Amino acid sequence: MPRQLVFHGRKIELVLDTVTMPDGQQLVREIVLHRGAAVMLPVLPDGRIVLVWNYRYPIAQRLLELPAGTLDPNETPESCAARELEEEIGYRAGRLTKLAEFYPSPGVLSECMHLFLAEDLQPTQQKLDPGEDIETEFMPVEEAIAKVLRGEIRDGKTMVGLLLYDRLRRS
Numbered sequence: 001m002p003r004q005l006v007f008h009g010r011k012i013e014l015v016l017d018t019v020t021m022p023d024g025q026q027l028v029r030e031i032v033l034h035r036g037a038a039v040m041l042p043v044l045p046d047g048r049i050v051l052v053w054n055y056r057y058p059i060a061q062r063l064l065e066l067p068a069g070t071l072d073p074n075e076t077p078e079s080c081a082a083r084e085l086e087e088e089i090g091y092r093a094g095r096l097t098k099l100a101e102f103y104p105s106p107g108v109l110s111e112c113m114h115l116f117l118a119e120d121l122q123p124t125q126q127k128l129d130p131g132e133d134i135e136t137e138f139m140p141v142e143e144a145i146a147k148v149l150r151g152e153i154r155d156g157k158t159m160v161g162l163l164l165y166d167r168l169r170r171s
Contacts, residue, residue, distance in 0.1 A: 011035070011070050034111035038081035039068040041099070041161045042091060042118040049144060050089050050121075051158070053135040064137065064147065065155040066162070068113070077114035085118055087127045089136050094120025100164055104156050115161050141166060 007014040013033040020026050042050040055062050069084030071077060081096055097117040104113055128134055145166050147153045153162070 030108060032109045032111075034109060035071045035073065036077065036112045036114065037068055037070050037157075038077045038084055039066050039113050039115045039157045039161055040081050040085050040093075040096075040118045041066055041115065041165050042085060042089060042093070042121055043141075044121055044138065047140065048138045049141050049162075050091065051137045051139065051144065052088055053137060055133045062133075063155045064153050064158070066158045067134075068157060078116070081114070081116040081118065086124050087129065088132075088134055090124050090126035091118070091121040092124050093118035094122065099168070100160070102160060113157055115157075115164070117165065141169075 002018065004016040005013060006016055011034065015031050015033060017029045017031055018026055019029055044050065050067070051064050052067050053062050054065050067084060067088040069080060069088065071080045075083075078096055078098070082093060086092055093116075095118075097119070098114060099117050100115045102113055102115070103109070104111060126134075126136075141162070144153065144162050148159050148162055153159060
């Protein structure tokens with residue numbers, strides 16, 4: 001049995017793959033296919049960063065996160081970062097620098113996240129998608145790192161982004 005499509009949605013597909021393991025045994029793997037996402041770490045001219053409070057329905061909680069969004073079909077990660085930055089926080093970046101790519105949950109999910117540092121920010125207009133419930137919060141990076149270390153920021157992409165940025169700016 002090759003790949004079996006179980007569900008096709010707007011952002012994901014769920015498939016069942018039959019795989020042959022190195023020992024010859026065949027197993028069925030459940031995989032969530034995802035186009036990927038861009039994650040932005042926006043730094044204002046005064047050094048503060050911009051985070052968003054975002055309601056996450058699967059866990060019924062509002063989380064403090066870096067802004068992020070799913071790539072549209074055939075969209076580059078950099079184009080997605082620029083688009084989502086304006087949509088979610090109402091800023092355009094004069095400079096986007098790619099910091100990393102990572103897989104948030106490669107055991108079941110194909111999504112690759114592309115992390116960008118967004119600098120030279122210019123205010124525009126926030127353009128939230130229907131159903132988005134997002135509020136911005138501005139804070140010094142040291143405060144955000146402290147929130148990660150105290151367990152107050154629990155979103156994985158945000159933890160990765162903040163800790164990597166902190167490490168890079170100290171080196």
